[in-house]
Amino acid sequence: MPITCVVGILWGDEGKGKVIDFLAAETDFIVRYGGGHNAGHTLVLPSGKLVLNLVPSGIVHAHTVNVIGNGVVVDPIHLCAEIDKLRERGLEVELGRNLLVSERAHVILEAHRRQDQWAENLRGSGKIGTTGRGIGPAYSDRCSRVGLRVGDLLRKGRLEQTLHVLAQQKNSWFAAAGMPPLDVTTMARELGAAGDKLRAGIADTGAVLRAAHGAGKRILLEGAQGCLLDLEHGTYPFVTSSHASTGGAFSGTGLPPHAMRVIGIAKAYATRVGEGPFPTELKDDLGNRLRTAGNEYGSATGRPRRCGWFDTVAVRYSSAVSGANELVLTNLDVLRGFSPLRIGVAYRLPDGRRTTDLPAFELEGVVPEFVDLPGFDQDLRAVREFEALPPKAQAYVQALEQHTGLPIRTISVGPERKQLILR
Numbered sequence: 001m002p003i004t005c006v007v008g009i010l011w012g013d014e015g016k017g018k019v020i021d022f023l024a025a026e027t028d029f030i031v032r033y034g035g036g037h038n039a040g041h042t043l044v045l046p047s048g049k050l051v052l053n054l055v056p057s058g059i060v061h062a063h064t065v066n067v068i069g070n071g072v073v074v075d076p077i078h079l080c081a082e083i084d085k086l087r088e089r090g091l092e093v094e095l096g097r098n099l100l101v102s103e104r105a106h107v108i109l110e111a112h113r114r115q116d117q118w119a120e121n122l123r124g125s126g127k128i129g130t131t132g133r134g135i136g137p138a139y140s141d142r143c144s145r146v147g148l149r150v151g152d153l154l155r156k157g158r159l160e161q162t163l164h165v166l167a168q169q170k171n172s173w174f175a176a177a178g179m180p181p182l183d184v185t186t187m188a189r190e191l192g193a194a195g196d197k198l199r200a201g202i203a204d205t206g207a208v209l210r211a212a213h214g215a216g217k218r219i220l221l222e223g224a225q226g227c228l229l230d231l232e233h234g235t236y237p238f239v240t241s242s243h244a245s246t247g248g249a250f251s252g253t254g255l256p257p258h259a260m261r262v263i264g265i266a267k268a269y270a271t272r273v274g275e276g277p278f279p280t281e282l283k284d285d286l287g288n289r290l291r292t293a294g295n296e297y298g299s300a301t302g303r304p305r306r307c308g309w310f311d312t313v314a315v316r317y318s319s320a321v322s323g324a325n326e327l328v329l330t331n332l333d334v335l336r337g338f339s340p341l342r343i344g345v346a347y348r349l350p351d352g353r354r355t356t357d358l359p360a361f362e363l364e365g366v367v368p369e370f371v372d373l374p375g376f377d378q379d380l381r382a383v384r385e386f387e388a389l390p391p392k393a394q395a396y397v398q399a400l401e402q403h404t405g406l407p408i409r410t411i412s413v414g415p416e417r418k419q420l421i422l423r
């Protein structure tokens, strides 16, 4: 049984949650493989909207097992609160049955949050615009081999020992930065209590997933953020600290690289939260109009998203890096009333050369080249068949296929599960 991986093609917020929710009906295991509670997946439940940061979106489907993989950085206190919130909304969350957390996943501490915010302040005008949730420092500690893993929360001796080493390192540094020292006793108590709450769900999830794959179970890997926020392949340094593209799907789950169907999710236009280059960005009123039409505000932090035109240079690059062989197009309905519809097809580099490849440097200085198509005025939200779309909307989708070289078989025209066009 092939494994399916869903990745965001640009800088996240492409609507992966809705696509995963749709695919969940035919899935046994849904696995988050990277990122932390910097992500925000909005679900539309009968009781209203719900934003999930860590728990995979499959939790709303009774039959799925949801796994927080080893590549995720977990704030255990945030996770406990998220589980409580889901239960309050009437959803069944049974640790060990429908929710598992990798014992190898690294833990985000209050200290990481402080470091994140401190580092951002220090960067001044060069700031990354992080979510301030400690993601980067937690991954740094993982690389420096001083991190705390979720399994440590269940081992009192190891928990205290690791916290002592961490406090020794960080306290001298916090003192120099004028911040209060870490209190190991309080941290050990709070983290131990969170570990006790999560105990039934903490598992060797890699082994569970390998066995499930061997038994022919259907596995869906849920990427967080997007390919252009990938630590290695994204718009460095304006990236997150995990491998958000498909590469992270193997290291972040413990599944070997079997044949994988990769679905790239792309919005019908482009958005980005935080700082960093964004060649097709609309910095004028049109960008504001797009933000309002698409309600483009971050679901984890509420920050306004920067908006711009569809960028086929960036989409082709990310599709190649992630191995996406098809695109799901979201938010097509949002483009109603915008005309012309512009599609970025190439960049003019600062030295005057034209390229259709995404450069690793000087992306800030490129000038995009566009092709323009006439826009459509009709409301698309009730359309369920491609042929029923206005011809100008059809032509726009076909142009995106032509310029990206990827088929678009699924189009989302609204936030609800049923607002999908399957070709």
Ligand code: IMP
Pocket (backbone or CB within 6 Å): 011, 012, 013, 038, 039, 040, 128, 129, 130, 131, 132, 133, 134, 135, 136, 224, 225, 229, 238, 239, 240, 241, 273, 274, 275, 300
């Ligand atoms: P960090 O992940 O908090 O370190 O932030 C690094 C960059 O990734 C910032 O530009 C954030 O805005 C961006 N980012 C992190 N998570 C998300 C997400 O889920 N959606 C969109 N952008 C994100």
